[in-house]
Amino acid sequence: MSQLQLSQWDSWVDRALSQLASKRLLRSARPISLSPTPDLDVDVQTFDRPGPWDRSSVQVALDGPTFRQWLSDLPSASDADADADSNSDSDTNPQKLLLFSGNDYLGLSSHPAVSQAASKAAQAHGMGPRGSALISGYTNYHALLELSLARLKQKDHCILCPTGFAANMAFLTALASIPSLLSPTPSAPHPIAIFSDQLNHASIIDGIRLAERQSHAKLFVYRHSDMLHLHSLLSTCSITMKVVITDSLFSMDGDFAPLTQLVELRKKHGFLLAIDDAHATLVCGENGGGAGEYFGCEKDIDICIGTLSKAVGCHGGFIATSKRWKSLIQSRGRSFIFSTTIPVPVVAASLAAISVGRRERWRRRAIWRRVQDFYSLSGLPISSPIISIIVGTEEAALSASRHLLKSGFHVTAIRPPTVAPNSCRLRITLSAAHTVDDIKKLVATLSPWITTLNSNLLEFSKL
Numbered sequence: 001m002s003q004l005q006l007s008q009w010d011s012w013v014d015r016a017l018s019q020l021a022s023k024r025l026l027r028s029a030r031p032i033s034l035s036p037t038p039d040l041d042v043d044v045q046t047f048d049r050p051g052p053w054d055r056s057s058v059q060v061a062l063d064g065p066t067f068r069q070w071l072s073d074l075p076s077a078s079d080a081d082a083d084a085d086s087n088s089d090s091d092t093n094p095q096k097l098l099l100f101s102g103n104d105y106l107g108l109s110s111h112p113a114v115s116q117a118a119s120k121a122a123q124a125h126g127m128g129p130r131g132s133a134l135i136s137g138y139t140n141y142h143a144l145l146e147l148s149l150a151r152l153k154q155k156d157h158c159i160l161c162p163t164g165f166a167a168n169m170a171f172l173t174a175l176a177s178i179p180s181l182l183s184p185t186p187s188a189p190h191p192i193a194i195f196s197d198q199l200n201h202a203s204i205i206d207g208i209r210l211a212e213r214q215s216h217a218k219l220f221v222y223r224h225s226d227m228l229h230l231h232s233l234l235s236t237c238s239i240t241m242k243v244v245i246t247d248s249l250f251s252m253d254g255d256f257a258p259l260t261q262l263v264e265l266r267k268k269h270g271f272l273l274a275i276d277d278a279h280a281t282l283v284c285g286e287n288g289g290g291a292g293e294y295f296g297c298e299k300d301i302d303i304c305i306g307t308l309s310k311a312v313g314c315h316g317g318f319i320a321t322s323k324r325w326k327s328l329i330q331s332r333g334r335s336f337i338f339s340t341t342i343p344v345p346v347v348a349a350s351l352a353a354i355s356v357g358r359r360e361r362w363r364r365r366a367i368w369r370r371v372q373d374f375y376s377l378s379g380l381p382i383s384s385p386i387i388s389i390i391v392g393t394e395e396a397a398l399s400a401s402r403h404l405l406k407s408g409f410h411v412t413a414i415r416p417p418t419v420a421p422n423s424c425r426l427r428i429t430l431s432a433a434h435t436v437d438d439i440k441k442l443v444a445t446l447s448p449w450i451t452t453l454n455s456n457l458l459e460f461s462k463l
């Protein structure tokens, strides 16, 4: 039954595509040829250890007035603290900060190969033709990057979008176009059931909202990573077209979706499985293929959405998938169709970054070593380079963030509406460009919150 339903998804998409073809609405992108033609296996310079450029991806400076402004935006534990800050000489001296809040997980944004690729492309082509992909913005550079990402994700095809946010929107609006394309009459469309993890990223939530407006899509939100709940929702749902969509590595909590169990459920229920691999791409898996590679289930993921703005260190979004899904998204994904393509230097930089990211494996080993360092020093049960230290109220989170800022660390306080009230937190992200020493200093500065969190976890485990 499940295999039948899986191939049914292919036939639904094929039928939707032939409807589009019959209405002359099928679109394809034709690359403008920029010469010299770039090389897929771009001959990038690689290194076997960090270089001086690596630090610039985690070290920043703020001028004095901006630093003071930041401090005054964050509540202090005491008025004396605030007075001392306003009388300090920080208004003249630049303040150096160590970033523990970025998403440049491998430090590739400042890699010489990435800078060189961007500047070479800019010298040769400026920003490249400016237009949406279906008009005139798509070039042989874009086509190559799609090929490179398809290869990274072990998929047949890939489609670039302006951002990761736009990629989720493009997939979900294309998905939502299927019911009306398949229905013999507009009054009897086939509905689609979308099952979405409770903690999915905002771009998935907004994409589903659009899908609901656009078609007969019905949303089922399952409790975070709760496979029993998902199974029960799937079992009681009479809609045949089912889709499950989830972040693979959750951006606020740093935990992985249970992909192995999702794949089992997919076999049982025959749903289409879409993952948002934004935070796992290049970070997870031997080759950096992401969460699918890490869990050994790349082939069971139908749609792999990602961004070039995190570990790739550049900008843009993508959807790695099959040829038929690419055709559908190209023809119906509104945020793909009606938005300008990524500039050519950014495409060239991304190509170089993916090549470096695959080859400089020590970067992946380094970031996972930092995860291990943080775990050993703090005792907190973490599972990825995204670490969430829940501190409770908004005031508590802002006050902790202030303490860190004064100690030279940039760590973001995450508050509602991003997270639920009273689950405000410090969100820490690690990078391959951090050193063990950086982690030691950070953990020492965080020690009051780590101690409280550890004792809360202990209490919780006794219940």
Ligand SMILES: Cc1ncc(COP(=O)(O)O)c(C=O)c1O
Residues within 6 Å of the ligand: 163, 164, 165, 166, 201, 203, 247, 251, 276, 278, 279, 307, 308, 309, 316, 317
């Ligand atoms: C899980 C997830 N998906 C999508 C996005 C959006 O990516 P982009 O910044 O490229 O629009 C983000 C970025 O914050 C994210 O964390």
